[in-house]
Amino acid sequence: MIDIFLASGIILIFTIFLCLYRVVFGPGVINRLIAVNTIGTKTIIVLVIIGFLFGRPLFVDISIVYAMITFIATLAIAKYLRRGCIC
Amino acid sequence: MVVGAFGLLRLPDFYTRAHASGKCDTLGEGLILIGFMLYEGATLISLKLLLLIIFIFISSPTAVHALVNVAYARGVRPWRKGEERQ
Numbered sequence: 001m002i003d004i005f006l007a008s009g010i011i012l013i014f015t016i017f018l019c020l021y022r023v024v025f026g027p028g029v030i031n032r033l034i035a036v037n038t039i040g041t042k043t044i045i046v047l048v049i050i051g052f053l054f055g056r057p058l059f060v061d062i063s064i065v066y067a068m069i070t071f072i073a074t075l076a077i078a079k080y081l082r083r084g085c086i087c
Numbered sequence: 088m089v090v091g092a093f094g095l096l097r098l099p100d101f102y103t104r105a106h107a108s109g110k111c112d113t114l115g116e117g118l119i120l121i122g123f124m125l126y127e128g129a130t131l132i133s134l135k136l137l138l139l140i141i142f143i144f145i146s147s148p149t150a151v152h153a154l155v156n157v158a159y160a161r162g163v164r165p166w167r168k169g170e171e172r173q
Contacts (some may be wrong), residue, residue: 041113045119064139067146072114
């Protein structure tokens with residue numbers, strides 16, 4: 001079972017590098033922003049996989065907090081781009 | 088999630104990229120976490136994984152919808168057939 005976790009983790013990290021191309025070369029702010037959002041949602045899964053791989057499933061707490069931080073950051077940047085201020 | 092990343096890399100427009108990445112990420116993440124719930128069994132960690140699944144099914148489409156709304160308000164034009172890739 002550990003091999004399956006390791007293989008899925010490596011595939012997800014390869015996928016993160018594919019999304020990093022869009023962050024570096026993407027035209028405009030919006031494309032970079034949606035790529036960063038995608039990387040954030042993949043990082044949650046990588047954290048859970050690392051927790052189960054090393055036998056410490058309490059990494060789930062860290063991934064819950066990371067999900068909330070990513071959501072709030074995306075909404076704040078979207079509101080800033082829409083209105084010009086966060087208010 | 089691999090298909091979503093390739094869609095983010097290859098599709099010609101912002102709206103199609105948002106379509107690919109948003110749906111593939113939400114559903115793929117839910118399925119992987121349901122697999123971890125079945126592996127773990129009925130414990131407290133399984134309950135936390137269920138809370139994470141519910142939070143992501145609410146929050147991820149909301150974030151993508153906010154970004155698409157910002158793009159439409161800033162005047163990003165949709166891609167039409169025969170035009171150059173953006």
